[in-house]
Amino acid sequence: MADKALIARAPDGRELTFAEWGDPAGYPVFYLHGTPESRLSRYPDEGLIRSARTRMVTYDRPGYGGSDRHRGRTIAACADDVAAIAHALGITRFSVAGGSGGGPHALAVAALLGDRVHRAACIVGVAPYTALGEEFFAGMDPQNVTEFGWALQGEERLAAELDGLAKQKVRNAAAGGALLHDHFDLPEADRAVMARADFAEVTRQSIVEAFRNGPAGWVDDDLALVMPWGFDPAAITVPTQVWYASNDVLVPPRHGEWIAAAVPGAIVRRTDLGHMGDPDADLVELLGWLTA
Secondary structure, three states: OOOOOEEEEOOOOOEEEEEEEEOOOOEEEEEEOOOOOOOOOOOOOHHHHHHOOEEEEEEOOOOOOOOOOOOOOOHHHHHHHHHHHHHHHOOOOEEEEEEHHHHHHHHHHHHHOOOOEEEEEEEOOOOOHHHHHHHHHOOOOHHHHHHHHHHHHOHHHHHHHHHHHHHHHHHHHHHOHHHHHOOOOOOHHHHHHHOOHHHHHHHHHHHHHHOEOEOHHHHHHHHHHHOOOOOOHHHOOOOEEEEEEOOOOOOOHHHHHHHHHHOOOOEEEEEOOOOOOOHHHHHHHHHHHHOO
């Protein structure tokens, strides 16, 4: 699937690599991948996306996959990249969603491109460290605590650590995608999703593509998540759903609570599952709402 690649140009000339899934005549939905992932991160059954009459667009954030690095980028910078891809595709109005590390990027698009956004969704999204402080880490798996701790120490330390981790993830991907989360103490609901052969294969594809030019995208994502975001979620005026889970150890529920309170009129959906939710039912519900 790594050859499913289209190219657009950011306003500053950078290459942005993206892909389309589902129904070419369906309603456009940009889905912004998590951290670390790539444009190949998607629901494994494209037929279900098609049946939801959705034209799904995914792209490699700068530094991942085939997209040129944008060193020092903020979360807000995502809006210009999405606008450039939409322009290349001739899309004037669309919905946007993002999961995990992609969640705040979806909020940025909703806040900064609101006149073009129909609806938005932040799925188990990370809240700003600058707002939560040490609460950011409450209930978080120790591996993620360590990783964000490196980010707070600066790019040099973070890049040195993530270089080795990225290489390990690629090696694990070669052994099977289900191994990619073995170092986290995940709830059973998440482990059941990762044990599925279809999700393991998509995860494998996404990770191999994410790191084909090194860990720069992962480094810049983590730095952007702990620094000021560059926009205010309170500026969002489009209908927005905020999903989070009480048993999520990768992005604990405190993050979802903060985002839900920060986004005016947010439609809140809290479950008792983990970070990965119930992906089959969730996709149908999410796309049904985003395209309504």
